[in-house]
Amino acid sequence: MGTTGEQRAGAARGPLARYAGRSLGPLEQLPGALGTAVLALGVLLFLLVAVVTSVVGVGLLALPAGLRGAHAVAERERARLGRWGPEVVGPPPPPQRLRDAAADPATRREVRWLVGHATAGLLLSAVGMLLPIYAVRELTFPLWWQLLPDDQATDALTFWVVEDWAGVGPVVAIGVGWALLTVVLTPPIAELLARRGRRLLAADAGADLSLRVAQLTATRAAALDAHATELRRIERSLHDGTQNRLVGVTVLLGAARRAVLRDPAAAEEILERAQDAAEQALAELRSVARGILPPVLEDRGLAGALTGLAATSAVPCQVDVDVPVRCAASVEATAYFAVAEALTNVSRHSRAGRAAVEVRLREQRLCVRVTDDGAGGAVEGAGSGLVGIRRRVEAHDGTLTLTSPPGGPTTLTVELPCGS
Numbered sequence: 001m002g003t004t005g006e007q008r009a010g011a012a013r014g015p016l017a018r019y020a021g022r023s024l025g026p027l028e029q030l031p032g033a034l035g036t037a038v039l040a041l042g043v044l045l046f047l048l049v050a051v052v053t054s055v056v057g058v059g060l061l062a063l064p065a066g067l068r069g070a071h072a073v074a075e076r077e078r079a080r081l082g083r084w085g086p087e088v089v090g091p092p093p094p095p096q097r098l099r100d101a102a103a104d105p106a107t108r109r110e111v112r113w114l115v116g117h118a119t120a121g122l123l124l125s126a127v128g129m130l131l132p133i134y135a136v137r138e139l140t141f142p143l144w145w146q147l148l149p150d151d152q153a154t155d156a157l158t159f160w161v162v163e164d165w166a167g168v169g170p171v172v173a174i175g176v177g178w179a180l181l182t183v184v185l186t187p188p189i190a191e192l193l194a195r196r197g198r199r200l201l202a203a204d205a206g207a208d209l210s211l212r213v214a215q216l217t218a219t220r221a222a223a224l225d226a227h228a229t230e231l232r233r234i235e236r237s238l239h240d241g242t243q244n245r246l247v248g249v250t251v252l253l254g255a256a257r258r259a260v261l262r263d264p265a266a267a268e269e270i271l272e273r274a275q276d277a278a279e280q281a282l283a284e285l286r287s288v289a290r291g292i293l294p295p296v297l298e299d300r301g302l303a304g305a306l307t308g309l310a311a312t313s314a315v316p317c318q319v320d321v322d323v324p325v326r327c328a329a330s331v332e333a334t335a336y337f338a339v340a341e342a343l344t345n346v347s348r349h350s351r352a353g354r355a356a357v358e359v360r361l362r363e364q365r366l367c368v369r370v371t372d373d374g375a376g377g378a379v380e381g382a383g384s385g386l387v388g389i390r391r392r393v394e395a396h397d398g399t400l401t402l403t404s405p406p407g408g409p410t411t412l413t414v415e416l417p418c419g420s
Ligand SMILES: Nc1ncnc2c1ncn2[C@@H]1O[C@H](COP(=O)(O)OP(=O)(O)O)[C@@H](O)[C@H]1O
Pocket: 345, 346, 349, 350, 351, 372, 374, 375, 376, 377, 378, 379, 380, 381, 382, 383, 384, 385, 386, 387, 404, 410
């Protein structure tokens, strides 16, 4: 079996092209690595000062900022690594509280990476950058050495002054040496920095992600379930309420038509009943529509809608909403239904003297808390209300927490990603 000319040429070009790619690739990567190393050094110095001054208390305040800085530099490095290989998915920002951050394995790995990258990483990437610069300088030396002032014609490391062409030869030889060092050393340097970065900066894929995937799969199933239940509820209320009333209206209209000539007075009465039935159908249709997405939310926003709910509550209820942005409509609706159910429960079961609703936006999450000073003892699953709320909330990847010891008080907390 003979090889074609083209194949031979490809085979000859292949290793050369691959070799050039292997040496040039790292050269492109190193400036980025040097950049993040310089940033890492800045953050490391800041952290060191914070640690030293935390002995007198001041630094304790600066440490969380330092850790967030480390996370920001790590994010840059992740983006850089992502450009030269598979994407590196990082953990979320470090926890706010210092104690939690110190215990957080992802934060500890980020700090370990920062220390190494700010010291050895900085040195290695600087060397990796200087080698090709020296190589180019020395190799091009014959082209421009004569333009230099007599006493300054030296090689890069200023060992000697070049006075004639005989002195240029060794400089070029040194240039060849630098070029060889560049080709030999830069790939492993870039490789070393990238491998360490990928090892320390990727989210703990084994633990966190599989847990997260399981969680998302469960909430996705719950979301579809909640969706189906919701559709069934709407279908039932349309069928049992509105549709039945409209059937009644048509029957009555038929009877009225038949009666109109025979007995106009009876027809008049039947028409009146038909009108009543039509009005009831309309009212039910409105209430079904309100149950899908309360129009009051659109008109008055979450704060206005919740104030309206509290005003109709049998137990006096104080509302405190401080949310500077609008969240996604479905999120606001879920918060609204959760508060509506909680306030209905307060009126029906708690025997409370007063209730309170508080809504805040924390770290892009809508936090809703409903409290009452009643008898407590609420149990999720004893009825259908709280279970339905949990389904709705989890469908949005949110959380619901209920604390209700016997004797009270009862607190229902719902947290939802705002999604604005
Ligand atoms: N705020 C509350 N205070 C005291 N008990 C409560 C409160 N909310 C709920 N409960 C108790 O928890 C049970 C479950 O509530 P829920 O799931 O809403 O079902 P229900 O359809 O009965 O309202 C209720 O039956 C009630 O006994």
